[in-house]
Amino acid sequence: MIIQYTSFRQNYLSKRLLFLLTLSFFFISCSHNNIIETGHIERHGEKNPHGIKLTIGNNVPSIVSDYNSRYSTFGSIRSRGRHTGLDFKAPIGHPVIAASDGRVIRALYLSCGGNTVYITHGRDKKGNYIGTGYTHLDKIFANKGQLVKRGETIGTVGITGSCASGNVPHLHFLVFKANKKYHLGCAYISKNHRKDLPCKGKRMNPHEFWYDGIGMMSCFEKHKIYTNKMRARFTIPVECLKKMHKVTNTKLNRN
Numbered sequence: 001m002i003i004q005y006t007s008f009r010q011n012y013l014s015k016r017l018l019f020l021l022t023l024s025f026f027f028i029s030c031s032h033n034n035i036i037e038t039g040h041i042e043r044h045g046e047k048n049p050h051g052i053k054l055t056i057g058n059n060v061p062s063i064v065s066d067y068n069s070r071y072s073t074f075g076s077i078r079s080r081g082r083h084t085g086l087d088f089k090a091p092i093g094h095p096v097i098a099a100s101d102g103r104v105i106r107a108l109y110l111s112c113g114g115n116t117v118y119i120t121h122g123r124d125k126k127g128n129y130i131g132t133g134y135t136h137l138d139k140i141f142a143n144k145g146q147l148v149k150r151g152e153t154i155g156t157v158g159i160t161g162s163c164a165s166g167n168v169p170h171l172h173f174l175v176f177k178a179n180k181k182y183h184l185g186c187a188y189i190s191k192n193h194r195k196d197l198p199c200k201g202k203r204m205n206p207h208e209f210w211y212d213g214i215g216m217m218s219c220f221e222k223h224k225i226y227t228n229k230m231r232a233r234f235t236i237p238v239e240c241l242k243k244m245h246k247v248t249n250t251k252l253n254r255n
C-alpha cells in the first residue's frame with residue numbers, strides 16, 4: 001500500500017510539475033510576444049544607408065529596415081529597390097499613432113501597402129505639402145478627412161499587403177513632400193487608383209523630420225506640449241511603452 005501510494009503521489013507530482021512547466025512556458029512565450037524591442041537598428045551588415053547620425057531616445061521601437069536600406073525586414077535584398085520608408089518592429093495589434101497633427105487624406109487598402117493611412121501636416125516654408133504614410137496596418141481607426149492630433153491612434157501594426165515581406169509585423173512609415181496636397185503618398189497607389197491621380201509626391205528621409213532635430217528620434221509624450229509651428233516635425237509613429245525591453249545584443253530575434 002505504501003509503495004502504491006508513493007508511486008501514485010510521484011505520478012501526481014510529476015503531472016503537476018509538467019502542467020506548471022507548460023503553463024510557465026505559455027506565459028513566457030505570450031509575454032515575449034508583447035514585448036517591443038527598443039533602441040536597435042538591424043543593419044544586416046550594411047553601413048548606415050542614409051548618412052544621418054541617429055540618436056535614439058528611450059523606448060523607441062527597433063528599426064528592422066532603415067530608410068534607403070538595400071535590405072528587407074528579414075535581411076534579404078529588396079527586390080523593389082532601396083527602402084523608401086522606415087520599418088518599426090512591433091507586435092500585431094500594437095497602436096500606430098499620428099506622427100503629428102494633421103488631416104487624414106487617405107485611409108484605404110492598397111495591394112502593396114495593405115491597410116494604409118496618409119496624413120497631411122500642412123505646408124513647409126517653401127509652400128510644399130508635407131505628409132506621412134502608415135502602411136501594412138492590421139486595422140485602420142481613421143477616416144478620410146478626419147483631423148488627428150499628434151499621438152492619436154490611427155490604426156494597429158499588422159502585416160497586410162503584398163509588400164509586407166518576411167512575416168515580420170512592422171509599421172512602414174513614410175514621409176512625403178509634394179507641391180499639391182493630392183500628390184502626397186500616391187507612390188503606393190495601384191494603377192487603377194492612379195488614373196485620376198498624378199503622382200508627383202517625393203518620398204523623403206524621415207530622419208530629416210524628427211521633432212527634436214535631424215536624426216533625433218523621440219517618442220510621443222502625452223504630457224509634453226508640442227508647438228503647432230512644428231507640425232511637419234514628427235515623433236515616433238508607434239506607441240512607446242514605459243516598460244520595454246532594451247535590445248543590447250547585436251541581432252534581433254527575427255520571429
Ligand SMILES: [Zn+2]
Binds near residue numbers: 086171
Ligand atoms: Zn518598409
